[in-house]
Amino acid sequence: MSGYWWECEGCGEKSDFPTVVSTLSMSSFVWDKLLRADWDQSLLVSPCPHCQAFRRITYEFPRKDKVTLRVIHIVGRQSEDYVPMMRETYPTDSPKERWFDFKYQRGRNPWGLNKAAVFSRQELQELFMLYRGKTGAQEFP
Ligand SMILES: [Zn+2]
Numbered sequence: 110m111s112g113y114w115w116e117c118e119g120c121g122e123k124s125d126f127p128t129v130v131s132t133l134s135m136s137s138f139v140w141d142k143l144l145r146a147d148w149d150q151s152l153l154v155s156p157c158p159h160c161q162a163f164r165r166i167t168y169e170f171p172r173k174d175k176v177t178l179r180v181i182h183i184v185g186r187q188s189e190d191y192v193p194m195m196r197e198t199y200p201t202d203s204p205k206e207r208w209f210d211f212k213y214q215r216g217r218n219p220w221g222l223n224k225a226a227v228f229s230r231q232e233l234q235e236l237f238m239l240y241r242g243k244t245g246a247q248e249f250p
Pocket of ligand 1 (some may be wrong): 117118119120121122158159160161162
């Protein structure tokens with residue numbers, strides 16, 4: 110599988126977006142589900158039909174030595190069709206680590222999903238406040 114997929118944290122089974130969340134892709138999942146649900150973080154986990162664990166969105170971080178990341182949280186801002194986001198992830202070979210990945214998309218267009226998002230200081234403060242609100246984290250960062 111390429112791009113973004115869902116993968117079980119327990120048994121490792123991979124699934125595509127239509128199977129798990131009835132959307133065609135990562136970008137339509139963000140646009141049609143996450144945004145409409147005001148970044149409801151519970152949408153980012155799905156019970157695995159084969160074991161007791163959860164499935165999460167998974168993707169490869171483009172490094173020389175490829176790293177596979179699983180998504181824990183996504184929060185973002187919307188300005189018309191521009192949606193810059195912060196993803197909290199962990200590398201599958203080091204699950205206790207947390208990596209924060211800043212990307213964007215325009216509408217359902219996935220083009221920016223591999224491009225860096227830029228935030229002003231004010232926007233970052235608002236993003237971190239949203240993160241705290243959506244995740245229950247007392248302090249962040
Ligand atoms: Zn499983």
